[in-house]
Amino acid sequence: MAENRTLLQVKELKKYFFIGDSLFKKNRQYLTAVDDVTFDIKKGETFGLVGESGCGKSTLGRCIIKLYEPTGGNIIFDGNDITNISEKEMMRYRKRIQMIFQDPYASLNTRMTVSEIIGEGIDTHNLTKGKERQERIHKLLKIVGLKHEHASRYPHEFSGGQRQRIGIARALAVEPDLVICDEPISALDVSIQAQVVNMLEDLQDNMGLTYLFIAHDLSMVKHISDRIGVMYLGKLMEICESKELYKNPIHPYTQALLSSIPIPDPRLNKVSKRIILHGDVKSPINPPEGCRFHSRCRFCEKICTEVTPKLIEVETNHFVACHLVK
Structure with missing residues (x-):
């Protein structure tokens, strides 16, 4: 509201x-x-x-x-x-201020794992480290309807809808x-x-x-x-x-x-x-x-x-x- x-x-x-x-x-x-x-x-x-x-x-x-x-x-x-x-x-x-981009195929770095993609903003702004950082990434994956085991995979292993969910999790990572x-x-x-x-x-x-x-x-x-x-x-x-x-x-x-x-x-x-x-x-x-x-x-x-x-x-x-x- x-x-x-x-x-x-x-x-x-x-x-x-x-x-x-x-x-x-x-x-x-x-x-x-x-x-x-x-x-x-x-x-x-x-x-x-x-x-x-x-x-x-x-x-x-x-x-x-x-x-x-x-x-x-x-x-x-x-x-x-x-x-x-x-x-x-x-x-x-x-x-x-964060952004969710239009193309889920072009907006994710193919050389980075899902964990690295979502955690990049967390690291840049020094929000948390170590175990807490990983727990935060797993929580974000759950929020957007993905599983914690997806964290170690690469973007090419996902469908378009799943990729967009990763992009949403990345945007939400820094609250x-x-x-x-x-x-x-x-x-x-x-x-x-x-x-x-x-x-x-x-x-x-x-x-x-x-x-x-x-x-x-x-x-x-x-x-x-x-x-x-x-x-x-x-x-x-x-x-x-x-x-x-x-x-x-x-x-x-x-x-x-x-x-x-x-x-x-x-x-x-x-x-x-x-x-x-x-x-x-x-x-x-x-x-x-x-x-x-x-x-x-x-x-x-x-x-x-x-x-x-x-x-x-x-x-x-x-x-x-x-x-x-x-």
């Missing part, structure tokens, strides 16, 4: 990647991955972040944990601005406050996805964890999230409570996104109205003026092509970035 205390604040965060050189500074090209993103996460809350592939979700998560240095804006964690602190200072916060889940189920079989999500929910209840849950599976995000933010081409389009978003989507992009969710009943699915988006996603190297979504929006007006809309509260705790919403 979320508390009133804000654990994480992201203010006007930007991340641009330099992709080409030029004799003239003004002609240098940058990929705009994240652009002026603002939101907060309460202690004990799960904040879902959704959007099409390439919209900047994972880059945003990596900026928060400082795997990428932000180009601009501020990251405030538990009341402290960590945006420009040194790597040495950041070590204190790395214990409190973090915030866990950034970067599409943790997208590489898993459907039969395994629900198991992993249910486990994450149980861990949250038992350990008081706070999640930033990044995904593009809208039905799963609805299930696990308290609030949801919708991203498009580096910008946040809409933020509100999970139930409210699915009941009353306001931004045209959110409406189109939710209309694409398959309905389990074949008859209802056949007659359900799908919103088809025409045109291609614009390049983040040269994003369009005005609203990022205007080239695909069926309600586009002149102002949408000229002025970037601000994220404003249109209903209680329901924020939308759209000129056509009053």
Whole structure:
């Protein structure tokens, strides 16, 4: 259950990647991955972040944990601005902010045993040693549904679902406050996805964890999230409570996104109205003026092509970035 205390604040965060050189500074090209993103996460809350592939979700998560240095804006964690602190200072916060990566095959070192993978964070932060260290690793394996004999094995000996459980145990080893889940189920079989999500929910209840849950599976995000933010081409389009978003989507992009969710009943699915988006996603190297979504929006007006809309509260705790919403 979320508390009133804000654990994480992201203010006007930007991340641009330099992709080409030029004799003239003004002609240098940058990929705009994240652009002026603002939101907060309460202690004990799960904040879902959704959007099409390439919209900047994972880059945003990596900026928060400082795997990428932000180009601009501020990251405030538990009341402290960590945006420009040194790597040495950041070590204190790395214990409190951990990440579960998308690909369970690429995120684990194939030359290390499970015990070494999970114990690496314990050793880095000098949390415990010897017998206590091994007992802690065995306890973590049990928590994520694995056995203590798995500690001596290597990643290639496990299935994708088991590997992701190892990644979760690694993240939990240092007892973090915030866990950034970067599409943790997208590489898993459907039969395994629900198991992993249910486990994450149980861990949250038992350990008081706070999640930033990044995904593009809208039905799963609805299930696990308290609030949801919708991203498009580096910008946040809409933020509100999970139930409210699915009941009353306001931004045209959110409406189109939710209309694409398959309905389990074949008859209802056949007659359900799908919103088809025409045109291609614009390049983040040269994003369009005005609203990022205007080239695909069926309600586009002149102002949408000229002025970037601000994220404003249109209903209680329901924020939308759209000129056509009053």
